[in-house]
Amino acid sequence: MKKLCGIDEAGRGPLAGPMVLAGVILNSPIDGLNDSKKLTQNKREKLFKIIIQNSLYHIVFISNEYIDKYGLSKSIQYGLNEIMQHLDTDEYLFDGNTTFGIKNLKSQIKADQSVAEVSAASILAKVSRDDYMVKIASKFPNYNFEKHKGYGTKTHIEAIKKYGLSTLHRKSYKLKALESST
16 A cells, blocks of 8 residues: 655745645544644644654744745745655655646645645644744734734734834735835
């Protein structure tokens, strides 16, 4: 039987913070797996611990600076390659519609909802990223990262308007709400 490594990312779209990719090879089936966005925070955190104990996994953090310098596609390629170097298996499956030109990688839309290994990767990526944003929030008290995790909420955009961009913000991301109306 072929061993599968499921891969997913969290944090592609936020205005601040890293993007996180995770790869997972399950050692045994785990009940309750699903796309991390369809699970409560409490359920994700419980499953995170179970996944860590029952899998081979690798988690990659890609900084906002790296994303600004190389762009999202190159950043995702970097993360995918790192996972494939650390987790040796028969098959790799990435959630989405592209392989970003990486050989031996397959992609499938909504794999995080239908393939256990990709669901597990989705959970590891999201919980890891969310935990990071909560922990670092105290260094950036004006932005409330612990609440919105760097996503473009109304309160986050208002904080950017008031305090400017922090060192955690992705400066290459452009928002109409932040463009000056001169």
